[in-house]
Amino acid sequence: MSVLIKGGRIITAADDYVGDIFIEGETVSLIGRSLDVRAEKVIDASGRYVIPGCIDPHTHMEMPFGGTVSCDDFTSGTISAAFGGTTTIVDFCLQQAGQTLPEALETWHEKIERAKPVIDVGFHLAVTDLQEKGTLEDLAKAPEEGVTSYKLFMAYKGAIMVDDETLFKVMQVASETGALVMVHAEHGDSIDVLVKQALAEGKTEPKWHAATRPPITEGEATNRAVQLAHLAGAPLYVVHVSCKEAIDPIARAREADWRAWGETCTQYLFIDESYLDRPGFEGAKYVYTPPPRPKENQEHLWHALSTGVLSVISTDHCPFRFDGQKTLGKDDFSKIPNGGPGVEDRLMMIHNFGVREGRISLNRMVELLSTAPARFFGLYPRKGTIAVGSDADLVVFDPNRKKTISAETHHSNIDYNLYEGTEVTGVPETVLLRGQVLVENGELVAIPGAGRFVRRARFGEE
Amino acid sequence: MSVLIKGGRIITAADDYVGDIFIEGETVSLIGRSLDVRAEKVIDASGRYVIPGCIDPHTHMEMPFGGTVSCDDFTSGTISAAFGGTTTIVDFCLQQAGQTLPEALETWHEKIERAKPVIDVGFHLAVTDLQEKGTLEDLAKAPEEGVTSYKLFMAYKGAIMVDDETLFKVMQVASETGALVMVHAEHGDSIDVLVKQALAEGKTEPKWHAATRPPITEGEATNRAVQLAHLAGAPLYVVHVSCKEAIDPIARAREADWRAWGETCTQYLFIDESYLDRPGFEGAKYVYTPPPRPKENQEHLWHALSTGVLSVISTDHCPFRFDGQKTLGKDDFSKIPNGGPGVEDRLMMIHNFGVREGRISLNRMVELLSTAPARFFGLYPRKGTIAVGSDADLVVFDPNRKKTISAETHHSNIDYNLYEGTEVTGVPETVLLRGQVLVENGELVAIPGAGRFVRRARFGEE
Amino acid sequence: MSVLIKGGRIITAADDYVGDIFIEGETVSLIGRSLDVRAEKVIDASGRYVIPGCIDPHTHMEMPFGGTVSCDDFTSGTISAAFGGTTTIVDFCLQQAGQTLPEALETWHEKIERAKPVIDVGFHLAVTDLQEKGTLEDLAKAPEEGVTSYKLFMAYKGAIMVDDETLFKVMQVASETGALVMVHAEHGDSIDVLVKQALAEGKTEPKWHAATRPPITEGEATNRAVQLAHLAGAPLYVVHVSCKEAIDPIARAREADWRAWGETCTQYLFIDESYLDRPGFEGAKYVYTPPPRPKENQEHLWHALSTGVLSVISTDHCPFRFDGQKTLGKDDFSKIPNGGPGVEDRLMMIHNFGVREGRISLNRMVELLSTAPARFFGLYPRKGTIAVGSDADLVVFDPNRKKTISAETHHSNIDYNLYEGTEVTGVPETVLLRGQVLVENGELVAIPGAGRFVRRARFGEE
Amino acid sequence: MSVLIKGGRIITAADDYVGDIFIEGETVSLIGRSLDVRAEKVIDASGRYVIPGCIDPHTHMEMPFGGTVSCDDFTSGTISAAFGGTTTIVDFCLQQAGQTLPEALETWHEKIERAKPVIDVGFHLAVTDLQEKGTLEDLAKAPEEGVTSYKLFMAYKGAIMVDDETLFKVMQVASETGALVMVHAEHGDSIDVLVKQALAEGKTEPKWHAATRPPITEGEATNRAVQLAHLAGAPLYVVHVSCKEAIDPIARAREADWRAWGETCTQYLFIDESYLDRPGFEGAKYVYTPPPRPKENQEHLWHALSTGVLSVISTDHCPFRFDGQKTLGKDDFSKIPNGGPGVEDRLMMIHNFGVREGRISLNRMVELLSTAPARFFGLYPRKGTIAVGSDADLVVFDPNRKKTISAETHHSNIDYNLYEGTEVTGVPETVLLRGQVLVENGELVAIPGAGRFVRRARFGEE
Numbered sequence A, B, C, D: 001m002s003v004l005i006k007g008g009r010i011i012t013a014a015d016d017y018v019g020d021i022f023i024e025g026e027t028v029s030l031i032g033r034s035l036d037v038r039a040e041k042v043i044d045a046s047g048r049y050v051i052p053g054c055i056d057p058h059t060h061m062e063m064p065f066g067g068t069v070s071c072d073d074f075t076s077g078t079i080s081a082a083f084g085g086t087t088t089i090v091d092f093c094l095q096q097a098g099q100t101l102p103e104a105l106e107t108w109h110e111k112i113e114r115a116k117p118v119i120d121v122g123f124h125l126a127v128t129d130l131q132e133k134g135t136l137e138d139l140a141k142a143p144e145e146g147v148t149s150y151k152l153f154m155a156y157k158g159a160i161m162v163d164d165e166t167l168f169k170v171m172q173v174a175s176e177t178g179a180l181v182m183v184h185a186e187h188g189d190s191i192d193v194l195v196k197q198a199l200a201e202g203k204t205e206p207k208w209h210a211a212t213r214p215p216i217t218e219g220e221a222t223n224r225a226v227q228l229a230h231l232a233g234a235p236l237y238v239v240h241v242s243c244k245e246a247i248d249p250i251a252r253a254r255e256a257d258w259r260a261w262g263e264t265c266t267q268y269l270f271i272d273e274s275y276l277d278r279p280g281f282e283g284a285k286y287v288y289t290p291p292p293r294p295k296e297n298q299e300h301l302w303h304a305l306s307t308g309v310l311s312v313i314s315t316d317h318c319p320f321r322f323d324g325q326k327t328l329g330k331d332d333f334s335k336i337p338n339g340g341p342g343v344e345d346r347l348m349m350i351h352n353f354g355v356r357e358g359r360i361s362l363n364r365m366v367e368l369l370s371t372a373p374a375r376f377f378g379l380y381p382r383k384g385t386i387a388v389g390s391d392a393d394l395v396v397f398d399p400n401r402k403k404t405i406s407a408e409t410h411h412s413n414i415d416y417n418l419y420e421g422t423e424v425t426g427v428p429e430t431v432l433l434r435g436q437v438l439v440e441n442g443e444l445v446a447i448p449g450a451g452r453f454v455r456r457a458r459f460g461e462e
């Protein structure tokens, strides 16, 4: 199969020029000002941007949490992603109670066998137990399977939280295997105390979710992870940075040129803590962790993205339906499943409010959504850029088309959208994965199984 | 009893003038340019400094550690202190395994009953267990007994280390009772891993004590304590800050005007990590915690003292004899009792190398050794200054007399001195506690029992 | 003459105790818990604070500016000061066009001969010309006359501004003579451009005074002075710091332990730029330099005062009457004489809003208003504290008496008050200078000439 | 003419892949994995890097200074550049005494007419006089001529230094015309005083060049320029940053996201102040401005390059022959012409010591030497990258070939080399400008006139 994309404005992390792209098989084979080639399919991209397919390194498809399971499987979740211009996700494979690490990976491979993805999928390995079933030896073997990042939770005490001994030992393993360590950084012990105290005082509404996880708990844990990783000699990636308190230790690490970096997620740039206070039980829609923060943090996050303190924007897509799932916590905020949707909205939101409103350049947008995640997670240069030889993961993006974001039109199984009613200008029009057209004219044209598991290189390798 | 100190250069944290001091009973009753009073005892202080008695807020007399007990009891230890110009210590009452908090305090009161002190003595309460025997209720009552500071160990895993839940809960109690929280800040979990790994690799010499507790472990824990205390609303005092990594989070707290402060100890200003490498088993003398650090930290500490980032110099006097005690760790550095002497040397060392060498002023010396500890620990204005109505705890200090510091002449029971052979100019000549002469002409003239337990006010109160 | 002040709460920069003070002649001779002495005058200070007389190191009495002269001479100005609890001022002796430096000093000595002060008066030497009449030799001699600080203006181009060559050469002289360099820090060149551009555009109202001297011009000049003084080896004191932009370089200097410090003035803590916009020509009352700033700077200034980044609060008292003086600039803001009153209000304002509202402690207030200025300007320990042998410059302060600040009751010649109508609790009741009662029961009881010229020691000397 | 470059490892600021590049006329028309095209010339690049031609935004060809003229004209200087892999320079057109700005530009155009370049050449306009001949109107017109950057000297008092009024007014013009302001940042006034004082004391050797221009003078001026540019609203580019003191204010600007950036030059990464002390008059070879600095600054500069605080590496190529030119200052360091060579050595030095020694990545090298200068100076995307439609300015670089840098083999007219004897691995092999081969097999194959004047876009435009 061959595809010719004609006359688009090709934008990478560094470049911005008009040209034609010729795809043979799965990869880009030719880039020219005006290509005189014969292609089985020709896409007219004039007046459009052509950008590398976006990569979302932080999703939770079919993820068990608090007695329920996130409501997108790898089929529905990746269809939603594809519509949003995302052609690769890296999902968190979670070691569950009683599982060895290979068993955990096995479980996740089964998920994508059962509910086949339409985009490419990689796995991080989230370690929750090294005492009973998990072993350092098994951990060390994961990179050989193309799973080159370890995730640890510093919160959710009594559930998936690890203690600092486990955290540090995993970092030591990572420093030897070349894996990247990822942390959910919150100070689990104090949060656990605060949550119990709040409930004991009858504070049960969604807003107490934020009040019992104040920004300082995220700042503390972020600094702790940065310090321990540096001690262990491991590279570190802090997920879902939400506030100035957590930006600061990462900024210090960047300035010291330590190997520690951070991502934020779309929602932290737009949703603030006041959303949790919405009438009825509406606030539960915004119960994810870290929680929405005081509004001034949004400017701190944009600033950190533009000055290079933060390196990636992901989604932490972890959807729970309002009806039947979020409502589990109707009488107790601590029982609301933590997580929100967003895998489909990222590119449109960041383009509209980041690029169009002058906060970041187009090149920087591509870097944050595609090139940087590709580099951090061992997918570059196969993915994350537009260059000859790279996978033809491409998004033809119409910068002028308008759209209203809504749960009525999105493709996830979830019954609400964090950005409901937001009007944006600029939408993904045609999306290709390794040369296959996934989405065209607003229609899904690929079938489940178009995507496959991607083995990822070790940190810093290609 | 009345005493007249004539013609001294009176130095407080703020003032510096020549005058006479008249003491009636236990307190200063009169200060004048030239007092025309009749006194039972007259001390000629011309050519001398008269400074408030020094306060050492960090000592461990008769302290159990690793199967042995520190070699000074409250009699020998306070005699040593008195010779060094220190008239009050605040010692750490340690809750031992199986003890309730009141029992721990009881044990410490018995110690000073049995081995009566010659100077005044207060207690901090070191909490090691809140699961079995310790209760938050008992903790809350300690301030009513004049014990207004809680100490927690963030290291010594498997022994006296507390987890972050206990740390945070104690901070919450402190925020309500008005107590000051003190922390030994090291990241116990990673140190425990590193120590075991070192021993497993046959690394048993004293120098591995430092290598397995690198500065970053102190920096991490210091920041954690600062953040958690701020979250809990408790004032925090970080003991024995030894390195830049730990100075930095305190500097950030000072700049933000948070209620967090730190002390360093004499030894960190003079002893560096190379001492641990001394031939034979000599290095064991310098096995205390935090360990001696790379030499450049000494300038960072002096700088922090002079710019107000650090607030106090204490001694962490915790003496173990070389013969028979330190030698317990001959084949395993982790078995060397952690601690060193110094209660007698602080004033002479700081005067000589701090004031005489131009690093700090005389006023700042008095502030660091007397006024600031008095303020932090609820002893001010009773102690820590020279003012009418204050306790007549006074040191007549000869700034010109020379002395060679040595274990042969010091008054502690310990058989070595950290500063052996150091020549200093400036020595305490006459030392008074509440109007009683303790030391005069190099002789002890007080008897055990001259000192007594001091009830201390809550933090920020008088 | 002897005076006994009985039972006051004596507060210095470090101490706080109750006692009696006995004054013989000009100095304090005795401090005691309860003095049994016979005095010619006894003042009952029970329930009162007794603090050292305040020192205002920044006043402009009878100061020529823009064709007019500030409206207080040394008699009216010092009477106003005395009522406010200030017992010493250091005024700026300004070298005027065509004058040598000795002639400038001569002129200022004549002023205090003609209009004798009721409080003590020292001079800074403000150098405006080193090309024509001023010489480095004359400059070097000033400290021998007790004038131990040099002032330079980095703004007021075309009038008293010096260029950087002069600034640097004066700093070099200071590094040799032991004088302290003081700067009015604003970037004169850009301000001159902005003022001319504003006037050319018909912008003539008072608010343009602030708009043409934005905070960044103060920040730039402050940094420049700090750097040049460090290069020259001279100690530096930046006057009237008004904004975060100027605080920052001083904070960096403090952190680096460079010999550079800064003061702010009362008005910057209370008056913000919106005052300039008051209807009619009312805004002209607030035309002083630096101008009132955006309100958020007030919190930055309080923070800098409480963390030690700023060291002194002065008044920059430079009064021009609204009628007839300020009105000179009715049609052109650049013709409004720059300056405002305040020598009488400082202590009351800082006590009420600083101490009573919890921003600083009583000790810190005494340090900022008395002890620190005494130390910086070579008056300590003669002044700036309460100690035997020190000048009996004392304020008996009633912390509970209420007062409404107003031009109707103040004692300066000026016809308005910056804090008109402000209600404060806490007023100076009795004020003594070297043992003489100046103010008592709201009445002036001293006569002009009670005060005299004070020779000051070199920086860091006594 | 058409050229095919086959099988090279193509490296841009963001990408790194293997492919073929096809050039038709002056630009790249096709990039493919394996191109099946017919070309007039085929270059085998297998085993080689292909990078965009380097851009040197800081050269001084045929530049008058202190009575002499730099020894490379635009022919010899650009031949030297071409051999070093540089295909575009932006040279400083200097307004000389008595010249209007258009006359200055005219003079520079004549230089490249007379001594035609082999690479492309742009001009910055260095303004030295706005009082007599220079006008703001003429300044505003320069961008229309493709001269879109203004340079100002804050040092060289009495010669080309401008005062702050001129500096600020030029910045105001730049904020309106869209030009970029460039500054040589040193505090000219204090340097002038120090130089005169040194000479008066008989200090005449080359080392006094550094001693009279200490780092703090560069730091001060850098901060001043940053502040004034921000006030004026103009973008700022600080040339030849040499030390931590100047890095710091740029780091603060980057963190605040102000429009201020800085470059360093090759020599500051390798030559330290000790070179000035070399025996004989050898030190004169290293007399350029800012002078070589204490060695620790080299690590600060590498750190700033790797963390993004500094944005470009240029050469400040300003060659004066040792014999006959440098020797003018044999008896007076202030008469040594300021400047050194280096236009030919930059890429080899940075590749060897930056990339090979692990300080920066290959991508970052390309960004620092080509992409970033192209963006800052209005040449991007025409130059500074490898993309279809861009100028075919390309360097085929052999990363494994070894070479010893030496004046014997370099192509500048100068008789010494700053890096004499340095062995590097990695040399430019073939160099193309707009599709023309300039250098091949170590031979110049282009003739003068191959290069031409480039009109540059305004800052931020394309």
Ligand SMILES: [Zn+2]
Pocket (backbone or CB within 6 Å): A184, A239, A240, A289, A290
């Ligand atoms: Zn998470």
Ligand SMILES: [Zn+2]
Pocket (backbone or CB within 6 Å): A058, A060, A316, A318
């Ligand atoms: Zn997540």
Ligand SMILES: [Zn+2]
Pocket (backbone or CB within 6 Å): B184, B239, B240, B289, B290
């Ligand atoms: Zn300890």
Ligand SMILES: [Zn+2]
Pocket (backbone or CB within 6 Å): B058, B060, B316, B318
């Ligand atoms: Zn201890």
Ligand SMILES: [Zn+2]
Pocket (backbone or CB within 6 Å): C184, C239, C240, C289, C290
């Ligand atoms: Zn001023």
Ligand SMILES: [Zn+2]
Pocket (backbone or CB within 6 Å): C058, C060, C316, C318
């Ligand atoms: Zn003034």
Ligand SMILES: [Zn+2]
Pocket (backbone or CB within 6 Å): D184, D239, D240, D289, D290
């Ligand atoms: Zn230059």
Ligand SMILES: [Zn+2]
Pocket (backbone or CB within 6 Å): D058, D060, D316, D318
């Ligand atoms: Zn130059």
